[in-house]
Amino acid sequence: MLQSSVAGSSFFERVWRPVGALDLGLTLSPHPHGGGDPSWRRTPDGATWRACRTPHGVGTLRIVRRAGEVHATAWGPGAEWLLETVPELLGAHDDGLGFAEMIREAESSPDASVRARAAFVGELAVRHPGLRIGRTGRVFEALVPAVLEQKVVGREAWQAWRWLVRKYGDPAPGPVPEGLTVMPSPEVWRRVPSWDWHRAGAEAVRARTIINAARHAAKLEGGSSAAADRMLRALPGIGVWTSAEVRQRAHGDPDAPSVGDYHIPGLVGYAFTGEKTDDAGMLDLLEPFAGHRHRVVRLIELSGIRPPARGPRMAARDYRSF
Numbered sequence: 001m002l003q004s005s006v007a008g009s010s011f012f013e014r015v016w017r018p019v020g021a022l023d024l025g026l027t028l029s030p031h032p033h034g035g036g037d038p039s040w041r042r043t044p045d046g047a048t049w050r051a052c053r054t055p056h057g058v059g060t061l062r063i064v065r066r067a068g069e070v071h072a073t074a075w076g077p078g079a080e081w082l083l084e085t086v087p088e089l090l091g092a093h094d095d096g097l098g099f100a101e102m103i104r105e106a107e108s109s110p111d112a113s114v115r116a117r118a119a120f121v122g123e124l125a126v127r128h129p130g131l132r133i134g135r136t137g138r139v140f141e142a143l144v145p146a147v148l149e150q151k152v153v154g155r156e157a158w159q160a161w162r163w164l165v166r167k168y169g170d171p172a173p174g175p176v177p178e179g180l181t182v183m184p185s186p187e188v189w190r191r192v193p194s195w196d197w198h199r200a201g202a203e204a205v206r207a208r209t210i211i212n213a214a215r216h217a218a219k220l221e222g223g224s225s226a227a228a229d230r231m232l233r234a235l236p237g238i239g240v241w242t243s244a245e246v247r248q249r250a251h252g253d254p255d256a257p258s259v260g261d262y263h264i265p266g267l268v269g270y271a272f273t274g275e276k277t278d279d280a281g282m283l284d285l286l287e288p289f290a291g292h293r294h295r296v297v298r299l300i301e302l303s304g305i306r307p308p309a310r311g312p313r314m315a316a317r318d319y320r321s322f
Contacts (some may be wrong), residue, residue, distance in 0.1 A: 016069065020096065033145040037161065053140065061082040061086070088135050090123060117272055120272070131298065142245070158202040163201070255291050268285055270306070
């Protein structure tokens with residue numbers, strides 16, 4: 001790790017060479033919440049920027065891939081932490097070999113249905129060899145947008161996230177793209193007034209869930225994915241879906257499928273059987289891949305296979321008019 005300074009701006013740099021294939025875009029794609037997420041940015045030079053509240057303070061991370069190496073630059077009090085965790089963010093811990101072995105075992109199952117599913121998933125994995133399940137290490141950072149996304153369409157939740165982060169967040173340190181913003185601290189989330197939740201488009205239930213979670217934010221950080229699941233689901237307003245969405249991102253848990261999602265069970269059912277299914281049916285279909293069920297769902301999402309749309313789509317609501 002190297003510290004430098006240009007025009008009075010101090011920064012740190014690191015070069016990391018991943019072992020095996022790495023698709024930077026696919027690996028990082030779950031973390032931004034909508035194309036206008038103020039805390040993430042993709043610039044025309046191919047760099048990905050992340051504004052983050054680390055254990056040591058705010059920080060900005062810039063990542064770019066060059067000739068098989070990841071070049072990372074960071075600014076702010078959290079710069080060194082951001083650079084230290086670059087390999088984790090990009091899935092250095094991810095057990096791709098274990099997943100490949102699981103597929104081979106499933107392909108030799110005496111159950112023809114399991115063999116067919118394993119062959120299909122194996123083909124998808126070959127198409128996306130650089131997909132990794134990375135982890136940010138920041139639970140509360142993943143929790144707030146996940147709560148905003150509860151039981152609403154994505155664009156409604158992303159609008160609320162953008163509005164609140166831009167109004168209450170902190171400017172990202174360093175010479176950053178315009179508008180890059182660090183999400184508010186837990187203390188600030190606790191003080192957001194009811195009228196601003198309303199203006200953002202988040203109703204009282206989701207607001208109360210976030211405010212209450214902010215009171216316990218420090219306890220949620222660190223530990224295992226299983227421990228995080230227990231702590232998260234002990235909080236009012238946080239269930240199995242929200243916990244999974246958080247652990248996928250913060251802990252890089254490859255076995256945390258989003259049970260309770262509006263679309264995913266139907267997507268998984270259709271990909272495997274040609275028919276939509278419910279949560280119980282999805283978990284049954286994913287059982288041969290226990291340990292990597294979220295990874296399998298990600299691969300199915302990337303396959304482009306979609307059930308035919310036969311019903312009305314969920315419409316975005318505007319709580320500001322209520």
